[in-house]
Amino acid sequence: MYDEESIVFEEVRLIWKPDRTSEIPIYKQIADEIERRISYGEYPPGSQLPSERKFAEQLGVNRSTIILAYSELRSLGIIESHTGSGTRVSKDKWEATPRHTPNWKRYAEGGSFLPNLPFLRRIREALQQQPSLIDFASGELGPDLAPVAEINALIRKLPDLSYLGYNDPQGYFPLRQALLSYLEHYRHIHSTESSVLITSGSQQSLYLITQCLLSPGDAVAIEDPSYCYSLPMFQSAGLRLFRLPSDERGVRPEDIRALYKKHRIKMLFLNPTYQNPTGAVLDQERRVQLLDVASELGLPIVEDDPFSLTAYDVRPPLPLKAMDTVGSVLYIGSLSKIAASGLRVGWMVAPRAIAERLADARAQMDFGLSIVPQQVALQFLGSDDFAPHLERLRMKLLYKRDLLVETLQRELADEVTFTVPEGGLHLWCKIRPKVSDARLFEEAIRRGVAFSPGSVYGSDSGYMRLTYARPRTEEIVPGIKLFAEALRSVME
Numbered sequence: 001m002y003d004e005e006s007i008v009f010e011e012v013r014l015i016w017k018p019d020r021t022s023e024i025p026i027y028k029q030i031a032d033e034i035e036r037r038i039s040y041g042e043y044p045p046g047s048q049l050p051s052e053r054k055f056a057e058q059l060g061v062n063r064s065t066i067i068l069a070y071s072e073l074r075s076l077g078i079i080e081s082h083t084g085s086g087t088r089v090s091k092d093k094w095e096a097t098p099r100h101t102p103n104w105k106r107y108a109e110g111g112s113f114l115p116n117l118p119f120l121r122r123i124r125e126a127l128q129q130q131p132s133l134i135d136f137a138s139g140e141l142g143p144d145l146a147p148v149a150e151i152n153a154l155i156r157k158l159p160d161l162s163y164l165g166y167n168d169p170q171g172y173f174p175l176r177q178a179l180l181s182y183l184e185h186y187r188h189i190h191s192t193e194s195s196v197l198i199t200s201g202s203q204q205s206l207y208l209i210t211q212c213l214l215s216p217g218d219a220v221a222i223e224d225p226s227y228c229y230s231l232p233m234f235q236s237a238g239l240r241l242f243r244l245p246s247d248e249r250g251v252r253p254e255d256i257r258a259l260y261k262k263h264r265i266k267m268l269f270l271n272p273t274y275q276n277p278t279g280a281v282l283d284q285e286r287r288v289q290l291l292d293v294a295s296e297l298g299l300p301i302v303e304d305d306p307f308s309l310t311a312y313d314v315r316p317p318l319p320l321k322a323m324d325t326v327g328s329v330l331y332i333g334s335l336s337k338i339a340a341s342g343l344r345v346g347w348m349v350a351p352r353a354i355a356e357r358l359a360d361a362r363a364q365m366d367f368g369l370s371i372v373p374q375q376v377a378l379q380f381l382g383s384d385d386f387a388p389h390l391e392r393l394r395m396k397l398l399y400k401r402d403l404l405v406e407t408l409q410r411e412l413a414d415e416v417t418f419t420v421p422e423g424g425l426h427l428w429c430k431i432r433p434k435v436s437d438a439r440l441f442e443e444a445i446r447r448g449v450a451f452s453p454g455s456v457y458g459s460d461s462g463y464m465r466l467t468y469a470r471p472r473t474e475e476i477v478p479g480i481k482l483f484a485e486a487l488r489s490v491m492e
């Protein structure tokens with residue numbers, strides 16, 4: 001159903017219009033425009049062009065003008081018309097004509113990067129096409145939770161930058177210094193400037209780790225279910241993934257020992273506090289056991305910790321990194337889930353040799369993160385607004401969580417079950433009636449509401465993630481009502 005061909009290349013649509021004041025005949029302008037778009041790879045070989053009548057209507061020209069344009073392109077071997085199947089971009093144009101366009105579609109399928117999961121691309125596409133959708137799918141803060149006014153005020157008063165050249169690829173030094181106090185104060189993590197690397201969100205930390213510290217064929221362990229955007233990234237790096245089942249206390253340390261014995265896993269990726277998507281917290285006892293297992297096996301742990309500062313009432317256990325006396329943990333944090341995902345500011349705390357190696361690798365990609373968001377992050381972390389913002393964020397998230405939970409209990413008590421999370425942005429739900437993920441998703445979109453099907457986190461079907469941080473408070477009740485209608489309509 002989510003086959004790429006059917007989503008992207010179904011039909012050619014032009015917003016472009018011919019220039020009626022030009023001396024170039026209109027049919028020629030149309031033929032040139034189509035050829036240009038084919039050459040940019042916008043219309044790949046085999047894609048369907050509109051019928052002459054429809055195209056004439058779209059462009060506001062006579063049908064005979066389109067007939068002329070098409071026949072010009074046909075004579076060049078660029079397009080083909082067949083009775084019954086209409087007009088298409090030639091499949092073998094590359095050989096048939098004297099002018100050769102690279103086969104961009106083939107290039108787009110090349111390289112070692114796998115595309116994102118079709119469901120994720122479908123969610124993104126639905127949100128772009130229907131901006132009015134009530135969005136329980138995007139894992140980020142909505143405008144009512146992000147410190148929009150504070151950050152805007154701060155941007156207006158940014159101190160002058162004295163230097164605008166390439167900056168240190170390990171990150172803007174004053175921001176690294178500010179992060180030392182932040183990590184110490186909020187996470188009880190002791191670090192040094194040289195062990196901090198500033199990244200473009202946590203995502204870049206994960207990317208750098210998988211590409212630079214691991215090799216194709218290496219085995220790594222991840223939680224089951226797990227953060228969805230990391231799955232294709234791991235696969236693109238050629239890693240063998242082993243899933244660790246987790247319960248409400250998180251993953252079980254003894255499973256890690258067993259996996260290590262069997263597959264010699266090289267690294268363990270965990271999101272131990274308010275895990276995405278389940279909201280589970282690895283408890284204190286298991287944290288201690290896990291660090292013991294890691295130090296016994298010499299196994300590095302990547303601790304991905306974007307949510308811990310959202311804790312509502314109960315404080316979560318200390319991060320693994322704060323308890324790590326041996327140096328097993330690479331710690332990743334970010335401003336995305338506590339302030340603004342669009343700033344793209346994240347950080348990693350790692351042994352100096354690793355921070356330098358990864359800074360060197362990222363310099364090969366982009367010469368370092370732009371100084372502007374780093375300067376904004378520096379000002380925000382150091383401002384009097386930061387701590388009150390966190391307090392307000394927790395209260396508002398708690399309110400939205402409760403509203404979602406109450407609404408689900410009222411509207412879908414028999415159909416949807418969940419464990420109430422004590423922090424984070426998401427509610428992980430089991431859908432009790434047997435329904436197809438794709439049908440439920442399409443039906444929900446049709447009715448105006450988006451959610452993330454469980455399969456994108458590698459889980460079995462019959463689960464979903466609802467993000468209560470993204471929709472506005474007043475959208476939560478109507479959004480769940482629409483979802484309930486969608487679910488009932490697809491129940492067998």
Ligand SMILES: Cc1ncc(COP(=O)(O)O)c(C=O)c1O
Nearest residue numbers: 139201202203227271276334336
């Ligand atoms: C567990 C986890 N890690 C990392 C990320 C990446 O976030 P960012 O790159 O915006 O910091 C996310 C985003 O949803 C996440 O949920």
